[in-house]
Amino acid sequence: MLRVHDYAPSGNGYKVRLLLTLLGTPFQWIERDITKGETRTPDFLRLNANGRIPVLELEDGSALAESNAILVYLAEGTRFLPEDRFERALVLQWLFFEQYSHEPNIATLRYWITHDLLDAERQPLVEGKRRWGYAALDVMERHLGTRRYFVGERYSIADIALYAYTHVAEEGAFDLARYGAVRRWLERVAAEPGHIPIAQV
Amino acid sequence: MLRVHDYAPSGNGYKVRLLLTLLGTPFQWIERDITKGETRTPDFLRLNANGRIPVLELEDGSALAESNAILVYLAEGTRFLPEDRFERALVLQWLFFEQYSHEPNIATLRYWITHDLLDAERQPLVEGKRRWGYAALDVMERHLGTRRYFVGERYSIADIALYAYTHVAEEGAFDLARYGAVRRWLERVAAEPGHIPIAQV
Numbered sequence: 520m521l522r523v524h525d526y527a528p529s530g531n532g533y534k535v536r537l538l539l540t541l542l543g544t545p546f547q548w549i550e551r552d553i554t555k556g557e558t559r560t561p562d563f564l565r566l567n568a569n570g571r572i573p574v575l576e577l578e579d580g581s582a583l584a585e586s587n588a589i590l591v592y593l594a595e596g597t598r599f600l601p602e603d604r605f606e607r608a609l610v611l612q613w614l615f616f617e618q619y620s621h622e623p624n625i626a627t628l629r630y631w632i633t634h635d636l637l638d639a640e641r642q643p644l645v646e647g648k649r650r651w652g653y654a655a656l657d658v659m660e661r662h663l664g665t666r667r668y669f670v671g672e673r674y675s676i677a678d679i680a681l682y683a684y685t686h687v688a689e690e691g692a693f694d695l696a697r698y699g700a701v702r703r704w705l706e707r708v709a710a711e712p713g714h715i716p717i718a719q720v
Numbered sequence: 721m722l723r724v725h726d727y728a729p730s731g732n733g734y735k736v737r738l739l740l741t742l743l744g745t746p747f748q749w750i751e752r753d754i755t756k757g758e759t760r761t762p763d764f765l766r767l768n769a770n771g772r773i774p775v776l777e778l779e780d781g782s783a784l785a786e787s788n789a790i791l792v793y794l795a796e797g798t799r800f801l802p803e804d805r806f807e808r809a810l811v812l813q814w815l816f817f818e819q820y821s822h823e824p825n826i827a828t829l830r831y832w833i834t835h836d837l838l839d840a841e842r843q844p845l846v847e848g849k850r851r852w853g854y855a856a857l858d859v860m861e862r863h864l865g866t867r868r869y870f871v872g873e874r875y876s877i878a879d880i881a882l883y884a885y886t887h888v889a890e891e892g893a894f895d896l897a898r899y900g901a902v903r904r905w906l907e908r909v910a911a912e913p914g915h916i917p918i919a920q921v
Contacts, residue, residue: 568859569821581806585820588812595805604796605782611789619786619819620770643844658769 521546522576524566526553527718528633530626530683531586532573538593538679541713554634586683587614590676599676609670613677616658617684624652626684629691652691656698659685663700667707674711682708687717722747723777725767727754728919729834731827731884732787733774738880739794742914755835787884788815791877800877810871814878817859818885825853827885830892853892857899860886864901868908875912883909888918 523539523546525532539546551557551572558570566574567584575583575592583589591614594600601607628648631637637645659681662669669677686705688695695702708714724740724747726733740747752758752773759771767775768785776784776793784790792815795801802808829849832838838846860882863870870878887906889896896903909915 568862569817577806583806583809583813585813585816588809588816591812592805592809604793605778605784608784608789608793611792612784612786615786615789615816615819616770618816619824623820623824640848644848647841647845661769 520578522549523547524549524551524558524563524572524574524576526551526558526572529553529572530629530687530717531571531622533717534586534676534679534683535573535575535589535593537683537715538590538599538676540715541599541711542593542597543713544593587618587676587680590614590680594676599674599679601671601673601675603671606671610675610677613669614680616655617680620651620658621655621681622684624648624655625688625691625693627691628652628693629684629687632692633690649693652688652693656685656688656693656695656701659704660698660700663704667704674708678704678708683717721779723750724748725750725752725759725764725773725775725777727752727759727773730754730773731830731888731918732772732823734918735787735877735880735884736774736776736790736794738884738916739791739800739877741916742800742912743794743798744914745794788819788877788881791815791881795877800875800880802872802874802876804872807872811876811878814870815881817856818881821852821859822856822882823885825849825856826889826892826894828892829853829894830885830888833893834891850894853889853894857886857889857894857896857902860905861899861901864905868905875909879905879909884918 521544523535525548527550551563553572557563558572564570566576566582569584571584573586573589575589583592591600600610631641666672668674669681685701722745724736726749728751752764754773758764759773765771767777767783770785772785774787774790776790784793792801801811832842867873869875870882886902
């Protein structure tokens with residue numbers, strides 16, 4: 520059986536749990552509390568030298584890190600990844616957008632706020648992350664203004680990846696009031712058959 | 721002909737130029753000087769709403785952003801992307817590692833230093849980026865200690881993506897002296913037939 524090394528409040532972990540659930544693929548969840556250093560043990564670093572969850576461990580013991588790489592691996596050949604070469608590339612474009620322009624701002628502020636980590640070292644970083652987080656939401660709003668889903672007008676792993684931290688952006692003190700297209704898309708994703716919620720913080 | 725919207729000193733743009741050159745694919749280079757706002761014009765934002773280079777524009781006018789998504793798109797079906805499903809996922813793992821753990825630290829410090837941008841707003845960010853940049857180099861050093869290339873013992877787009885900013889890390893004041901395996905891998909990549917240098921800053 521597939522094993523998912525994960526941390527319940529993580530949106531990155533949630534992406535993988537959500538896709539596996541939608542695919543009906545059974546998996547074993549191994550909780551790794553990142554606040555207790557459980558992803559920095561020698562045992563865990565053998566799975567992912569970068570010391571981060573989620574990690575997908577296959578039945579032969581090989582391990583795959585990076586949530587969006589795991590999404591692509593699991594989605595290949597399913598309805599969650601387009602067959603068309605250019606559409607597949609657009610899915611990847613949004614996956615890289617998510618990890619570069621969205622997650623480091625929106626997810627990080629949510630993590631610092633919900634885990635009470637806004638100390639003197641992090642405080643100077645908040646304003647930049649706030650500004651760039653809203654810039655990412657602006658890009659999404661413009662794109663979704665004329666579309667139901669991110670790529671090819673179908674629910675794909677691009678939506679799963681971007682849903683993970685957008686739907687809890689308010690926990691990072693992002694106000695989604697003026698993001699009407701984003702909010703309608705969030706409702707659309709949550710209404711997909713088989714949808715599951717993120718584990719609560 | 722393919723068109724590449726690019727900024728000469730960019731490592732992200734270099735990835736695309738290098739792969740296209742290795743593939744022998746002709747392309748038209750359209751220089752967009754990011755220091756003069758040339759990626760924030762209405763014209764450019766129609767190509768990439770996120771306002772960043774590189775962008776690959778196809779002959780039918782459709783556009784693809786995010787350097788590593790462009791690499792995957794161009795490498796599909798070539799020797800630069802493995803055919804094996806799990807190896808392909810490992811390539812993606814390293815591409816996401818590059819954009820999340822490497823580029824925002826190493827490339828950003830290089831950009832700030834070479835473009836003389838270390839102002840009062842950015843100065844508080846330097847120490848964190850320095851620490852996380854070295855952490856990324858540590859992960860690479862450990863991985864390359866027993867390997868010639870990142871995935872499957874063959875030169876792939878994982879190497880191209882990580883080479884782009886690692887080989888100019890010293891321009892960001894990163895000292896590679898204690899990264900012997902990384903330095904040997906840099907030499908190996910530079911010795912690949914058809915290699916071209918990055919445009920100088």
